[in-house]
Amino acid sequence: MNYNFRFGALAPYWDDIVEGVVLTLQLSAIAILIGLLIGILVAALRTGGPRLLQILAKSYVEAFRNTPLLVQLFIVFFGLSSLGLRFSANEAALLALSLNLGAYSAEIIRAGIESVHKSQREAGFALGLNGFQVFRYVILFQALKAIYPALTSQFILLMLTTSIVSTIGANELFHTASFIDSRTFRSFEVYTAITLIYLVLTLGFRSAFAAFYWIVFVRRPAR
Amino acid sequence: MMREFGFDDAVYLLLAARWTVLLTVVSALIGGAIALFVAILRIVPFRPANWLAIGYINLIQGTPILGQLFVFFFGLSIFGLNVDAWTAAVTAFSIYASAFLAEIWRGSLQSVPKTQWETSAALGLKYVQRLRYVIIPQAVRISIPPTVGFLVQLVKNTSLASVIGFVELTRAGQIMNNTTFAPMTVYLTVAAIYFVICFSLSQASVKFERRYHVAR
Numbered sequence: 001m002n003y004n005f006r007f008g009a010l011a012p013y014w015d016d017i018v019e020g021v022v023l024t025l026q027l028s029a030i031a032i033l034i035g036l037l038i039g040i041l042v043a044a045l046r047t048g049g050p051r052l053l054q055i056l057a058k059s060y061v062e063a064f065r066n067t068p069l070l071v072q073l074f075i076v077f078f079g080l081s082s083l084g085l086r087f088s089a090n091e092a093a094l095l096a097l098s099l100n101l102g103a104y105s106a107e108i109i110r111a112g113i114e115s116v117h118k119s120q121r122e123a124g125f126a127l128g129l130n131g132f133q134v135f136r137y138v139i140l141f142q143a144l145k146a147i148y149p150a151l152t153s154q155f156i157l158l159m160l161t162t163s164i165v166s167t168i169g170a171n172e173l174f175h176t177a178s179f180i181d182s183r184t185f186r187s188f189e190v191y192t193a194i195t196l197i198y199l200v201l202t203l204g205f206r207s208a209f210a211a212f213y214w215i216v217f218v219r220r221p222a223r
Numbered sequence: 224m225m226r227e228f229g230f231d232d233a234v235y236l237l238l239a240a241r242w243t244v245l246l247t248v249v250s251a252l253i254g255g256a257i258a259l260f261v262a263i264l265r266i267v268p269f270r271p272a273n274w275l276a277i278g279y280i281n282l283i284q285g286t287p288i289l290g291q292l293f294v295f296f297f298g299l300s301i302f303g304l305n306v307d308a309w310t311a312a313v314t315a316f317s318i319y320a321s322a323f324l325a326e327i328w329r330g331s332l333q334s335v336p337k338t339q340w341e342t343s344a345a346l347g348l349k350y351v352q353r354l355r356y357v358i359i360p361q362a363v364r365i366s367i368p369p370t371v372g373f374l375v376q377l378v379k380n381t382s383l384a385s386v387i388g389f390v391e392l393t394r395a396g397q398i399m400n401n402t403t404f405a406p407m408t409v410y411l412t413v414a415a416i417y418f419v420i421c422f423s424l425s426q427a428s429v430k431f432e433r434r435y436h437v438a439r
């Protein structure tokens with residue numbers, strides 16, 4: 001093996017890398033927020049909505065969980081634009097990522113809702129709360145606590161999958177990598193360095209989520 | 224030259240799906256063999272072995288599969304190995320699968336009640352015998368539903384091999400799109416084929432889960 005590793009070749013592109021990291025974090029944060037809202041809504045519909053909406057919610061979840069994100073991204077970016085609905089790369093990325101995460105988190109949240117004992121629901125109704133209030137004040141918090149680990153793993157997975165949106169030219173970390181690669185031709189160094197940055201981000205996310213769990217669910221006992 | 228998306232094009236996509244399936248099967252087999260080894264390293268009563276396995280799993284689970292794919296596609300050639308897209312894809316997906324399957328199987332191994340270890344030790348079985356005759360057979364049953372569930376992830380992730388130019392279902396869709404220029408039709412067809420494969424697997428996983436819960 002006579003290959004000279006030159007990680008120094010990446011140094012001039014420091015700014016681009018930072019920008020890529022920032023966009024990756026922005027995309028993840030917004031997609032997580034929208035995805036979580038979609039997830040809660042869809043899970044609530046699936047467990048307690050009218051029959052027709054239950055079926056619609058289930059179809060949405062199954063459709064998105066059983067097809068690749070890459071293909072979903074192509075449908076949004078190329079497919080919808082051929083029908084006249086044009087998005088920029090970042091908008092298409094956000095839409096696809098949020099809808100994708102929405103389907104996964106709906107499934108996780110549904111499991112959480114079903115894990116809350118039915119006596120809790122009954123007690124809520126006995127106290128005179130309506131369906132929405134029971135969901136909002138009795139079920140949701142307990143359900144979120146039960147599924148917190150699964151949900152946050154899904155968020156971390158989403159952060160890693162944002163790399164896929166580089167394929168439609170959204171300017172995030174992985175796209176930065178291809179850009180630097182095309183300038184320096186140090187493919188192996190570039191992708192190794194970028195992969196390690198993702199590892200650091202993952203570990204950071206994981207610690208932040210663990211700290212948040214402690215603050216919300218441990219230090220302050222369940223209401 | 225532009226033409227309509229027709230029946231022959233749908234057949235072309237279906238044929239390309241063979242490569243998606245083949246890539247999944249081969250990666251699952253190789254990845255499974257590595258995963259078995261890593262899962263056992265993860266539970267043997269020898270700390271450094273545990274740490275090694277944890278480090279490996281964290282490294283693979285903490286980085287995007289797209290990155291791993293590129294590292295192998297561009298990286299192996301540094302060592303004088305001439306890699307084509309197929310080799311790089313199989314290597315990356317096997318390693319990806321090995322980390323996730325190792326975690327799934329570790330969970331399964333550890334969910335076998337402790338008393339089973341103790342009883343088999345009391346019967347005079349050695350560590351390897353306990354694992355081989357008592358623990359693994361029970362763990363296998365527990366692990367089937369999540370393993371099948373992971374295969375769904377693997378099928379979907381093989382779509383990323385299109386990025387390094389391997390012609391599987393998604394890449395075939397891109398090629399088709401370039402000739403027919405009907406992205407909505409093409410990608411919806413591609414999505415439908417993935418859906419049929421993945422949904423069948425998902426349903427199988429649910430079925431297994433139900434069966435084994437009843438049995439317990």
